[in-house]
Amino acid sequence: MSVFQTVRFNHELSRVIRLLEDPLSSSLKERHMFMLKKVVKTRQRGFLLRDLADIFKIVNICAERATDDLDYARVLCDLLHICGRPFLKEKTSDEMNYASVVMDCLSQMGYLMKVPVAEIRHQICSSVMALYTCDKPRPGFDGACPTRADYRGLMVERSGLAETLVMSLPLMENQLPVKLCLLQTLQIMSRTSEVNCNFMLKAQAAQKICYHMSERDPSGQVLFRSSEVLWNLLENGSKEEVTTQLSNTDCIESLKQAFLHQLLNGFRHYDQQLRNDLLVLTSLIAANPHAPFTESGFVKHLTLLATFPELKSHNPLVRNLRLSFNHEDFEMKKLLLNVIVVLSKDLSALQLFRQGRVMLALMLLIKPRSRDAHGGRCSWTSGQQEELQLQALATLSTLAPLMLDDYITCQANTCLLLLLDWCLHADSFSGQGHSFHGTGGRGGKKAQMRYCIRVLRSVVCVGNELLIQDLCDQGALGQLLGVLRWFFETRETEDDISLEIQMDIQVILSVLCEGDLHRKELFGSDGVDILLQYLNVDAQLIFSGLGHNKLLLSTVDCVWSCVIGCFNTEDVFLERRGVHLLLRLLQASPRHMLSTLIGTLLELCENPQALSHVLSWRGEKDVTAPQLLLQIWRKEENLMGITRDQRGIITDVEQPEDETSSHDLSASVRDVSENLCANIYCLFCKLGFQQLSGLSTADYITLGIISQFLDFKVTDVWAEISSELSDEGLPLISSDDEALKSIRQIAKDRAEHVCALQRSILDRQHHADVQEERRMYAEISFTHKQRELAAEAWRNYVARTSNYSILKEFKKLREEWSARRPDATSHVALDGTLKQESPSNDVSHH
Numbered sequence: 077m078s079v080f081q082t083v084r085f086n087h088e089l090s091r092v093i094r095l096l097e098d099p100l101s102s103s104l105k106e107r108h109m110f111m112l113k114k115v116v117k118t119r120q121r122g123f124l125l126r127d128l129a130d131i132f133k134i135v136n137i138c139a140e141r142a143t144d145d146l147d148y149a150r151v152l153c154d155l156l157h158i159c160g161r162p163f164l165k166e167k168t169s170d171e172m173n174y175a176s177v178v179m180d181c182l183s184q185m186g187y188l189m190k191v192p193v194a195e196i197r198h199q200i201c202s203s204v205m206a207l208y209t210c211d212k213p214r215p216g217f218d219g220a221c222p223t224r225a226d227y228r229g230l231m232v233e234r235s236g237l238a239e240t241l242v243m244s245l246p247l248m249e250n251q252l253p254v255k256l257c258l259l260q261t262l263q264i265m266s267r268t269s270e271v272n273c274n275f276m277l278k279a280q281a282a283q284k285i286c287y288h289m290s291e292r293d294p295s296g297q298v299l300f301r302s303s304e305v306l307w308n309l310l311e312n313g314s315k316e317e318v319t320t321q322l323s324n325t326d327c328i329e330s331l332k333q334a335f336l337h338q339l340l341n342g343f344r345h346y347d348q349q350l351r352n353d354l355l356v357l358t359s360l361i362a363a364n365p366h367a368p369f370t371e372s373g374f375v376k377h378l379t380l381l382a383t384f385p386e387l388k389s390h391n392p393l394v395r396n397l398r399l400s401f402n403h404e405d406f407e408m409k410k411l412l413l414n415v416i417v418v419l420s421k422d423l424s425a426l427q428l429f430r431q432g433r434v435m436l437a438l439m440l441l442i443k444p445r446s447r448d449a450h451g452g453r454c455s456w457t458s459g460q461q462e463e464l465q466l467q468a469l470a471t472l473s474t475l476a477p478l479m480l481d482d483y484i485t486c487q488a489n490t491c492l493l494l495l496l497d498w499c500l501h502a503d504s505f506s507g508q509g510h511s512f513h514g515t516g517g518r519g520g521k522k523a524q525m526r527y528c529i530r531v532l533r534s535v536v537c538v539g540n541e542l543l544i545q546d547l548c549d550q551g552a553l554g555q556l557l558g559v560l561r562w563f564f565e566t567r568e569t570e571d572d573i574s575l576e577i578q579m580d581i582q583v584i585l586s587v588l589c590e591g592d593l594h595r596k597e598l599f600g601s602d603g604v605d606i607l608l609q610y611l612n613v614d615a616q617l618i619f620s621g622l623g624h625n626k627l628l629l630s631t632v633d634c635v636w637s638c639v640i641g642c643f644n645t646e647d648v649f650l651e652r653r654g655v656h657l658l659l660r661l662l663q664a665s666p667r668h669m670l671s672t673l674i675g676t677l678l679e680l681c682e683n684p685q686a687l688s689h690v691l692s693w694r695g696e697k698d699v700t701a702p703q704l705l706l707q708i709w710r711k712e713e714n715l716m717g718i719t720r721d722q723r724g725i726i727t728d729v730e731q732p733e734d735e736t737s738s739h740d741l742s743a744s745v746r747d748v749s750e751n752l753c754a755n756i757y758c759l760f761c762k763l764g765f766q767q768l769s770g771l772s773t774a775d776y777i778t779l780g781i782i783s784q785f786l787d788f789k790v791t792d793v794w795a796e797i798s799s800e801l802s803d804e805g806l807p808l809i810s811s812d813d814e815a816l817k818s819i820r821q822i823a824k825d826r827a828e829h830v831c832a833l834q835r836s837i838l839d840r841q842h843h844a845d846v847q848e849e850r851r852m853y854a855e856i857s858f859t860h861k862q863r864e865l866a867a868e869a870w871r872n873y874v875a876r877t878s879n880y881s882i883l884k885e886f887k888k889l890r891e892e893w894s895a896r897r898p899d900a901t902s903h904v905a906l907d908g909t910l911k912q913e914s915p916s917n918d919v920s921h922h
Contacts, residue, residue: 089130096137116154122161125174132181153199160203162222179235186240201257238272242279259301266308273313282321290334323367332374348404355411362418370424379432382412386437435482441468466513469527473534499525529580536587575623582630586637596642604648611657615664640679655689663695674755681762700770757785773841791823
């Protein structure tokens with residue numbers, strides 16, 4: 077655009093504004109229309125950024141007169157229509173320079189929704205949508221180009237236009253086409269923009285949209301657009317804020333009416349999809365415990381639908397309801413089961429579940445069916461039936477602990493044990509494993525077994541004795557052991573699901589047998605054999621990441637609950653080297669598994685026969701059980717921050733067992749349950765502190781501390797009591813003060829005695845080391861001397877055999893010796909000395 081044209085356009089806009097604002101020309105309507113239409117005609121390709129301020133002055137003047145004169149309204153619509161086209165920039169820097177002007181103009185556009193003219197409101201919504209959807213804008217004037225799409229979106233976000241549009245929703249009560257256009261605009265604005273969603277939520281968009289979405293609409297577009305906006309708010313905005321806004325009686329009532337309308341009157345695929353979307357939205361709102369679902373009557377309707385068609389009812393809602401058993405109906409059934417789980421946190425909803433016989437409907441769903449047992453009527457396909465069976469089991473694992481009376485009334489234990497028995501028998505059933513709950517169950521019944529065991533675990537962990545006794549009476553102990561045996565016999569692939577099943581079974585067995593001698597006897601030697609097989613696995617599997625560490629922990633817990641406490645099972649466990657397996661695991665396990673293992677060993681040592689097994693064990697590098705326990709003790713002291721010198725001797729006789737990192741109250745009492753020291757001390761009390769084989773000096777030093785652990789801990793407790801009294805400013809009476817001083821002095825004397833004992837152990841070890849060093853030196857010296865004598869003898873022998881004069885001299889010397897001793901047979905040694913050999917024996921004398 078040339079400079080001349082720019083100046084002319086600017087002057088023209090100024091003239092129009094003066095003409096419209098001048099009181100003397102207020103009656104010149106034709107002149108006004110001529111100038112306004114000229115502005116519209118000359119700017120059909122879009123408004124320049126620098127002209128926007130003047131353009132919106134004209135827009136606001138037209139808006140003031142639009143209510144009384146439709147000619148101004150039509151011009152205003154034309155101007156707003158051009159605002160929907162990309163704004164034009166003459167320079168690249170215009171976008172930044174005029175950003176505040178653009179945001180102000182867009183904000184003003186939103187406030188124009190107050191003008192009570194349907195065409196203007198409709199045009200505003202259309203222009204805002206055009207700002208987002210105009211991907212290929214038309215070229216502008218010469219030298220001007222359209223602004224970027226992301227720039228336009230950014231300006232809309234910063235202008236707060238979304239909030240203004242939401243606030244204008246109540247104005248559209250009687251303008252359905254405009255309301256639809258506005259909802260479509262909000263849908264587009266919230267589709268990808270988190271900023272717009274936050275602005276909309278600030279204006280209570282979720283509440284306002286949900287409240288009006290069940291209003292009469294022949295086209296059905298209001299419900300569709302409203303649900304889409306709510307979905308966008310959930311995905312891009314704050315989910316908590318959306319659910320909070322929707323958690324009121326009016327919104328839930330509106331949502332209920334919309335859902336029931338779609339359920340009863342929607343037969344198209346589109347209507348069924350929308351119905352399911354509303355059900356998902358319902359489940360999200362139901363997660364809010366403050367949502368009044370029960371008060372609105374929605375829970376009663378959902379319960380009725382969740383049990384249909386398994387249970388027949390004369391309720392008008394389902395009496396004439398017909399399912400086509402297509403994919404959307406199947407999805408609705410799964411969503412209804414999911415809503416039941418979400419609502420189970422509400423006690424009032426549980427009462428409605430009891431009245432609606434939800435437990436019975438779930439029992440009917442989990443019952444195994446043959447693939448061709450449809451009886452000639454419409455029903456779910458085999459794949460859908462399998463998914464519903466699995467989801468019903470998953471739902472039951474949540475509801476059963478909360479509805480135990482209904483669970484027992486429906487004889488659910490019997491049903492689950494029969495289902496478990498069906499899982500172990502081979503037949504024509506082959507799981508498809510397509511659903512979330514069917515993971516790992518393709519080609520078999522592992523998924524059904526997994527959730528069946530999970531339900532049993534959830535109910536037995538409640539601790540209801542009547543229910544537990546019913547399970548035992550029906551032979552659950554033997555059946556569960558049979559499942560564990562099946563895993564070993566079939567060599568089932570060890571994946572995370574198989575490990576989870578086995579772990580859950582062991583948890584169930586632990587709960588069933590804990591504290592009951594008769595059930596431990598029923599567990600018997602067969603159960604002990606199975607546990608020993610689990611304990612005998614490769615210890616390196618603990619670090620595999622599949623869950624073997626959890627399985628081993630549940631196995632050890634099962635030993636604690638099912639074996640210990642019954643002499644028959646304990647004797648079998650000891651005879652088959654169960655203690656050795658526990659100690660092997662203790663040596664290879666990480667820190668978080670040690671507490672359970674040591675606790676189990678401690679309980680097992682109550683049996684006198686177990687002590688010999690513990691003392692006879694030898695681990696890697698020939699480590700004994702006392703050595704292993706002492707190593708664990710030293711690691712615990714390092715973790716607790718207890719100070720010792722480099723030789724392991726007590727450094728602080730005032731507080732020999734005090735942690736340097738403990739600053740909370742009752743740390744000494746807390747340590748008893750949090751670390752392993754107390755259990756290790758108790759184990760040594762069983763094993764004894766004397767005559768332990770294989771201990772080193774460092775071990776004996778540590779053992780001296782362990783032997784006084786209880787006294788040190790009592791001293792720490794008294795020290796904490798004294799400190800707490802001092803911190804609270806409570807003075808002590810003289811007798812209490814003297815008693816505390818005496819306790820501290822006795823503890824100090826005891827610690828000094830232990831220090832002296834440790835030093836004496838070090839001194840004895842040092843003396844023994846010195847004696848060993850001297851002995852070794854004497855052996856080395858003797859060996860060195862023998863080597864020197866042998867070397868000298870060899871040199872003499874070589875010299876005698878290689879030099880004739882030396883040989884003659886040697887011969888002469890031998891003859892002289894023979895002359896003096898005619899009665900002895902003599903010879904000269906290799907080193908040149910004479911050796912005499914007695915004829916009566918072979919002993920030689922040098």
